[in-house]
Amino acid sequence: MAKWDENVLLSVEHLSMRFGGLLAVNDLSFNVGRGDITALIGPNGAGKTTVFNCITGFYKPTEGMITARHEDGQTFLLERMDDFKIPKRAKVARTFQNIRLFGGMTVLENLMVAQHNPLMIASNFTIGGILGLSGFKKAENEAVELAKYWMDKAGLTYRADDAAADLPYGEQRKLEIARAMCTRPKLLCLDEPAAGLNPRESEELNSLLLFIREKENTGILLIEHDMNVVMEISDHVVVLDYGVKISDGTPDEVKNDPKVIAAYLGVDDDEVDEVEHQIEQTAGSQEGA
Amino acid sequence: MSSQVSSGAGLSPAMMAKDLLVAGILAAAIFGTTLGFKTETAVGGLSLEYKMGLAASSIAIVVVGRLLLWLTLWRKGPGTGSASSVADSVFNGVVSLFEGRTKILGIAALLFALVFPFLPFADRYWIDLAILILTYIMLGWGLNIVVGLAGLLDLGYVAFYAIGAYSYALLAHYFGFSFWMCLPLAGILAAFWGIILGFPVLRLRGDYLAIVTLAFGEIIRVVLLNWYQFTGGPDGLSGIPRPTFFGLPFKRGEGNFADVFGLDYSSIHRIIFLYFLILALALLTNFVTNRLRRLPIGRAWEALREDEIACRSLGLNTTMVKLSAFAIGAMFAGFAGSFFATRQGFISPESFTFIESALILAIVVLGGMGSQVGVVIASIALIGGFEFFREAEQFRMLIFGLAMVVIMVWKPRGLVSTRIPSIFLKEKKAVSSDMVAQGEGH
Incomplete structure (x- = not known):
C-alpha cells in the first residue's frame, strides 16, 4: 500500500463529469496524501482541469465523491459544497491556469482579500470595524504580518505597494500562490504553475512549493506540463488520458510505464497490439492484486 | 476633438483646404439649422424668420479659427500642439500642484463648506x-x-x-x-x-x-x-x-x-x-x-x-x-x-x-x-x-x-x-x- 493511501488528505472516488455527449472524466479514483506533492499530468484535453474544477467546486460532478480529510478528523464532501465554502471550510485553495489576480489592487491588498473571512469576523461583520474597535486593529495587523510572511517567501516584498497587474508574469504566478496560501489551506491546488516561466523562475517556483510542503504541512495537487518540475518535486504522479486514469505511482514508476509512454509519445502501428497486450496484462495483474 | 481630426493630417495646402471645407460643411449643418432660422408667433400662426447673417458668421468663425490653428498651433504636425494636449498639460500641472496635499485641500474645502452660508455673497439662491x-x-x-x-x-x-x-x-x-x-x-x-x-x-x-x-x-x-x-x-x-x-x-x-x-x-x-x-x-x-x-x-x-x-x-x-x-x-x-x-x-x-x-x-x-x-x-x-x-x-x-x-x-x-x-x-x-x-x- 502506497503511503498516499495510508494518510489521505483528499480522496477522489469514481468521479465522472459529463458535458452533454462528452465524457470529460470517466470513473476516476485517486488519493492525495497529506504532506505530499501530487502531480496530475496528461496530454492536452485529458480532463485535468475538469478534475480540478470538480475538486474546487467550480463544476458539480455528474457522479462520484470527493472527500477532504483534515488532521483533526473532520471530513468534507466537496462535491456537495458551494464553491466559496470549499476554501472557507474545507481549506482547499486553488490557482488558475490563466492567472486571476485583482489587477487594480496592490500586492498587499490581494493578500488581504484572501484573508477576508477571518477579518470579517474580527470586524464584527463590519460594525466593529466602522466604530474602530481595537479587536479589529489587532486582527488586521496579524493579517498584514501573514501577508508580509508570504510576500517574503514569494520574493515580492519589494513590490508590496505596486498594482498586481504591474508585475511581470513570473511574479504574478508567485503572487497567486502566495494569495492562495494566505487562506491557510490544507490543500493547495495549482493549475499549471510553471507555464510560461523561464528556467530560473521555474527553479524558484520549485523551491517555493517544496517550502510549502515542508514547513506549512500543506498538501499540493498540481497540474503540470513541464516534466522537469513534475519529476523533480512530486512524490506521487497520477496520469490521465481521455478522462481515464492510466497510471498512478511514484515519478519513477510512472516514467517507465508503457501506457504513459504510449499516451505521450504515441506508438507505431505494428507495436499497437503489443502495447495493448501489455496494458491488458498490467490491468489483469492490478485486479489480481 | 481637434486632436482627432488633426491626427494624420499633414500641412500641404490641398489637404488643409479639404479640412477647412469639411469643417465648413459641418459648421453649416449645425449652425445653419440651429441659428439660421427662428420661428416667431405671428398673426394666424407661426412665421419663419431668417438669420443667415448670424449663421454665416458662426461658420466663418469656425473656418477662420481652424485656419489660424493650422497656421500656428498645429504647424509642427499632428497632435503636438493640439488643444487636448495643452489641456492635458494644464490639468496635470494643476494635479501635481495638489498631489500629496490632498489632506490640506480636503480640510480647506471642508472649512469653505462650513463658512459658505455666512459669506457675504451667499444669498438664498x-x-x-x-x-x-x-x-x-x-x-x-x-x-x-x-x-x-x-x-x-x-x-x-x-x-x-x-x-x-x-x-x-x-x-x-x-x-x-x-x-x-x-x-x-x-x-x-x-x-x-x-x-x-x-x-x-x-x-x-x-x-x-x-x-x-x-x-x-x-x-x-x-x-x-x-x-x-x-x-x-x-x-x-x-x-x-x-x-x-x-x-x-x-x-x-x-x-x-x-x-x-x-x-x-x-x-x-x-x-x-x-x-x-x-x-x-x-x-x-x-x-x-x-x-x-x-x-x-x-x-x-x-x-x-x-x-x-x-x-x-x-x-x-x-x-x-x-x-x-x-x-x-x-x-x-x-x-x-x-x-x-x-x-x-x-x-x-x-x-x-x-x-x-x-x-x-x-x-x-x-x-x-x-x-x-x-x-x-x-x-x-x-x-x-x-x-x-x-x-x-x-x-x-x-x-x-x-x-x-x-x-x-x-x-x-x-x-x-x-x-x-x-x-x-x-x-x-x-x-x-x-x-x-x-x-x-x-
Missing part, C-alpha cells in the same frame, strides 16, 4: 444651489459604492432615492412621524429594497444587469404613480413636515428656533439649517465609505469588481458581497431621499425619472469611478454648470452634451482616474486607471 449640489454629491458617493467600488452598473439608483423620499412622506402622512425618526427608517427601508433588487440580479452580468436595474427603477416609479389611494399617484404628497432644529420649528413666534436663540426671525434660517443638514449627511456618507474601503467588506467590493471568480476561489461569498454593496449604496440614497422630501415639502413621481439616475451615474463616471473627490468635482461641474449656462436657454443641453463628449474623449476614465490603495506597507502609490477593472456592465 446660492445656498439653494449649494444644497442641490450637496444632494447630488451625496447621491454620487452612494452610487459610487455600487458602481465605482463593487463594479455593478446600476441604472435604477433613483428608485432608492424615491423610496427614501416616499418613506418619509408616507410615514409622516399616516403616522405623523418626525423627520429625525424617519431619517434612519428611510435608510433602512431603502437598504431593504436594495437587497430585494439585489437578489434577482445576483446572477446577471454586464448589459443584463444594467437593463434589470433600469427596469427596477421604472417599476418603483410606476407603482408610485399608479397606487393612487396610498401614494397620491401623480398628484404626489404635499404638506410633508419641515425639519425641526432638534424639536424647535423654524417658525415665527414664541418657543421657536429664532425666539429660543434670540435671533430675529428670518426664512433663511431654515435654508441654512437644511444646508448644514445635507452637508452633515454627505460627510457621513463620505466618512462611512472611506472607512468601509479600509475594511474587509470594502476590499471585497473592489475584489469583486476586479475578478468575481477569483473572489469565490478565496472563499468570499460573492452573494453577500453584492447584496451588501446594493444595500449600503441604497441606504445612502434613502437618507438623501428623505432629505429631499423634507426640503421640498412636496414630492411626486415626476422627481424620480430615469434622467435622475442617468445624471447621478454621469457624475460618478465623469468624476472617475471609485473616486470620492471626482464625485465632488463632477457634481459641482454638472449641477453648477446647469445653473451657469441657464442664460443659454435651449442651447444648454447642446453645450452640455458637447462638454461631456469632449471630457470623455480627453479623459476616458473620468477626471480623477487613479485608484488610491486601501492599505500600504511602505509607500502609498496611486494605481493607474488602465490596470483597474471596471466591473460588470461597462
